[in-house]
Amino acid sequence: MAKDLVEFRNLETHFKTSAGTVKAVNDVSFSIREGETLCVVGESGCGKSVTAMSLMQLIESPPGKIVGGEIMFEGKDLLKLSKKEMSRLRGNEIAMIFQEPMSSLNPVFTIGKQITEPLLYHLTMTQKEAKARAIELITMVGIPRPEKIFDSYPHELSGGMRQRIMIAIALSCNPKLLIADEPTTALDVTIQAQILDLMRDIKTKMNTAIMMITHDLGVVAEMADFVVVMYAGKVIEEAPVLELFREPRHPYTQGLLKAKPIINQRQERLYSIPGQVPNPVDLGENCHFHDRCEFCMEICKVKAPPLRAHIDGHKTACWLYEEEGKAQ
Amino acid sequence: MSESAVQVDTRHSGGTGEPLVQVENLKKYFPITGGVFQRRVGDVKAVDGVSFTINKGESFGLVGESGCGKSTIGRTLLRLNDKTDGSVHFEGQDLHKLSKSELRKMRTKMQIVFQDPFSSLNPRIKVGEAIGEALIDHGLVSRKDVKERVIETMKICGLADYHYDRFPHEFSGGQRQRIGIARALIMNPEFIVADEPVSALDVSIQAQIINLLSDLQSEKQLTYLFISHDLSVVEHLCNRVGVMYLGTMMEMAPTDELFSNPLHPYTKALMSAIPVPDPTLKRERIVLQGDIPSPANPPSGCKFHTRCPMASDICKEQVPEYRNVGNEHFVACHFA
Numbered sequence: 081m082a083k084d085l086v087e088f089r090n091l092e093t094h095f096k097t098s099a100g101t102v103k104a105v106n107d108v109s110f111s112i113r114e115g116e117t118l119c120v121v122g123e124s125g126c127g128k129s130v131t132a133m134s135l136m137q138l139i140e141s142p143p144g145k146i147v148g149g150e151i152m153f154e155g156k157d158l159l160k161l162s163k164k165e166m167s168r169l170r171g172n173e174i175a176m177i178f179q180e181p182m183s184s185l186n187p188v189f190t191i192g193k194q195i196t197e198p199l200l201y202h203l204t205m206t207q208k209e210a211k212a213r214a215i216e217l218i219t220m221v222g223i224p225r226p227e228k229i230f231d232s233y234p235h236e237l238s239g240g241m242r243q244r245i246m247i248a249i250a251l252s253c254n255p256k257l258l259i260a261d262e263p264t265t266a267l268d269v270t271i272q273a274q275i276l277d278l279m280r281d282i283k284t285k286m287n288t289a290i291m292m293i294t295h296d297l298g299v300v301a302e303m304a305d306f307v308v309v310m311y312a313g314k315v316i317e318e319a320p321v322l323e324l325f326r327e328p329r330h331p332y333t334q335g336l337l338k339a340k341p342i343i344n345q346r347q348e349r350l351y352s353i354p355g356q357v358p359n360p361v362d363l364g365e366n367c368h369f370h371d372r373c374e375f376c377m378e379i380c381k382v383k384a385p386p387l388r389a390h391i392d393g394h395k396t397a398c399w400l401y402e403e404e405g406k407a408q
Numbered sequence: 409m410s411e412s413a414v415q416v417d418t419r420h421s422g423g424t425g426e427p428l429v430q431v432e433n434l435k436k437y438f439p440i441t442g443g444v445f446q447r448r449v450g451d452v453k454a455v456d457g458v459s460f461t462i463n464k465g466e467s468f469g470l471v472g473e474s475g476c477g478k479s480t481i482g483r484t485l486l487r488l489n490d491k492t493d494g495s496v497h498f499e500g501q502d503l504h505k506l507s508k509s510e511l512r513k514m515r516t517k518m519q520i521v522f523q524d525p526f527s528s529l530n531p532r533i534k535v536g537e538a539i540g541e542a543l544i545d546h547g548l549v550s551r552k553d554v555k556e557r558v559i560e561t562m563k564i565c566g567l568a569d570y571h572y573d574r575f576p577h578e579f580s581g582g583q584r585q586r587i588g589i590a591r592a593l594i595m596n597p598e599f600i601v602a603d604e605p606v607s608a609l610d611v612s613i614q615a616q617i618i619n620l621l622s623d624l625q626s627e628k629q630l631t632y633l634f635i636s637h638d639l640s641v642v643e644h645l646c647n648r649v650g651v652m653y654l655g656t657m658m659e660m661a662p663t664d665e666l667f668s669n670p671l672h673p674y675t676k677a678l679m680s681a682i683p684v685p686d687p688t689l690k691r692e693r694i695v696l697q698g699d700i701p702s703p704a705n706p707p708s709g710c711k712f713h714t715r716c717p718m719a720s721d722i723c724k725e726q727v728p729e730y731r732n733v734g735n736e737h738f739v740a741c742h743f744a
């Protein structure tokens with residue numbers, strides 16, 4: 081098995097809000113191995129983007145703060161690096177495709193300027209080299225008339241084009257770790273397929289590890305080697321992809337897999353997990369899923385289940401699989 | 409795909425058959441300027457002569473390549489930007505000919521859920537207030553009753569009352585998307601342009617929103633133009649679907665007909681590229697060759713010919729006729 085490239089160790093990231101502290105990431109641990117594609121899935125608002133932003137150290141502070149844990153990258157704790165060391169890694173060895181392309185592209189600069197900047201800064205190319213490389217990158221992500229696009233502003237591009245510009249920027253410096261937060265949501269399926277192929281390509285050629293956040297279980301099935309499922313700031317299940325789809329163990333994961341509409345198998349109504357995510361401000365010491373869970377037992381309401389491997393490489397945080405739970 | 413043709417239609421019939429929105433030969437070009445004097449040197453033909461009708465109570469799906477003009481159609485249809493040519497009728501009235509005050513009145517009946525939820529929200533306004541804003545602007549609800557309406561709407565969109573006083577940046581991507589949906593639904597509109605409304609939602613909440621949209625459609629005869637690249641969602645929700653490529657409608661048919669019998673090679677490629685949620689399955693995809701052509705300088709003949717696996721000489725020379733091949737199934741291809 082490949083070496084760990086990244087290891088989140090008991091990461092805790094909180095936000096101070098007028099209503100109280102939001103424990104957006106609440107004791108999260110998992111690893112990403114070299115050259116591996118790891119997909120993170122989970123309920124909207126469960127802390128996927130905040131986990132990724134914590135690694136990038138782009139959490140807006142205040143109100144946000146990493147209050148505990150370590151994020152190891154090639155053996156060093158990223159949280160201990162100076163601002164300067166971190167910014168040297170960012171966009172170079174670690175690149176990220178952000179969830180909302182419009183808010184991460186600067187509206188007042190041309191696309192060309194935004195793509196060439198990291199090339200000039202990290203790879204110390206000349207203006208001319210950088211422009212040629214930028215045109216090549218724009219073409220690579222499947223956007224026509226690259227010379228025109230180079231001189232365009234973000235608002236002149238469609239949603240999917242902006243998303244692909246973000247992808248081009250992220251790929252420009254051959255990162256060791258690529259974080260992709262919903263990288264293909266604005267893309268139609270043929271371009272999505274093309275982008276996924278591109279990512280697979282750089283993964284095999286450069287041995288890039290990919291942390292991909294997506295809610296599209298079809299994309300997970302195609303891309304992931306390993307899957308992490310989050311719920312209300314915690315990892316509740318993790319397993320190799322085949323294993324997870326064959327035998328999802330946590331009731332939340334089971335619900336997710338049931339809710340996906342599948343082509344040519346239309347149902348009258350789509351299954352959706354009943355109830356609401358709990359208010360992140362007052363999370364108790366219990367299973368955060370308990371009030372939506374059809375298997376909820378007494379212990380679930382009062383004690384948080386540990387994340388534990390009951391099968392090799394497949395971890396679950398649910399009392400159904402613990403002795404204490406079985407006794408009930 | 410034809411083995412799945414025998415299937416009961418579980419969606420209700422989809423509308424009264426009475427047209428609500430009629431789009432005729434709609435064109436929207438964006439000028440390209442260049443040179444020292446920033447003269448117009450050409451046009452991006454974002455929407456290039458598109459016609460379709462959406463009946464009252466119907467959900468019309470629009471799919472197609474990124475950049476093919478879907479959002480531009482949605483915006484032009486609501487007159488959020490002006491048109492270059494053609495017409496849009498809403499309830500029989502030519503929208504682009506209405507006066508400002510007539511348009512303002514009409515606005516409450518037509519809503520849009522924007523594709524990029526963040527840029528459509530003012531960062532300094534609490535989301536509860538943002539959701540209720542238009543109700544007050546149009547004098548539909550008094551200031552003191554608005555909060556209750558907002559919270560009720562937030563709840564049906566899967567948001568909670570404690571979200572009312574928060575600011576947009578405090579939300580996750582999917583939560584912001586639901587703010588956009590709440591903002592449109594609260595107006596009790598007759599027609600909604602939903603531009604990728606569920607793309608950032610996890611599947612369970614996506615299912616909840618889709619069930620909600622489909623309930624509103626049957627209970628209130630709500631009509632949708634539903635733009636999405638997720639064909640499984642489109643198949644589930646829409647009564648009819650149009651497939652666009654480079655500013656042009658390539659195929660349009662009732663949903664079942666389109667999915668069981670896609671005729672256009674581009675539609676076939678789209679269908680083959682849908683990722684299936686099963687990691688043990690490895691399917692053959694139709695990979696489209698060649699670069700995506702520029703909408704400023706679209707290919708001659710059939711706009712798809714540069715990437716079409718079936719293209720022959722006639723495709724380069726002649727624009728294929730967009731015709732009805734039966735069962736209300738329209739297609740523009742020389743070989744369909």
Ligand SMILES: Nc1ncnc2c1ncn2[C@@H]1O[C@H](COP(=O)(O)OP(=O)(O)OP(=O)(O)O)[C@@H](O)[C@H]1O
Pocket residue numbers: 095096097102104122123124125126127128129130131140143144179360577578579580581582583608610
């Ligand atoms: N700046 C902030 N201030 C307060 N709360 C925040 C802030 N940013 C994020 N949060 C909260 O942290 C939680 C986790 O947010 P995050 O963006 O990580 O969710 P996510 O899993 O990426 O969801 P989605 O799938 O919808 O993108 C959410 O409850 C969100 O409201």
Ligand SMILES: Nc1ncnc2c1ncn2[C@@H]1O[C@H](COP(=O)(O)OP(=O)(O)OP(=O)(O)O)[C@@H](O)[C@H]1O
Pocket residue numbers: 235236237238239240241266267268438452453454473474475476477478479480481523703
């Ligand atoms: N304000 C503008 N100025 C210039 N060109 C524009 C403008 N808005 C859109 N375009 C161009 O029009 C074309 C269609 O854009 P549109 O946003 O309608 O695509 P779309 O089908 O919604 O794509 P996506 O699926 O990526 O959202 C694109 O080529 C885009 O670059």
Ligand code: SF4
Pocket residue numbers: 330331332367368369370371373374375376377380385397398399400
């Ligand atoms: S711990 Fe209990 S409440 Fe939580 S998922 Fe397992 S059975 Fe359900």
Ligand SMILES: [Mg+2]
Pocket residue numbers: 128129130179261580581582
């Ligand atoms: Mg997110």
Ligand SMILES: [Mg+2]
Pocket residue numbers: 238239240478479480523603
């Ligand atoms: Mg769009």
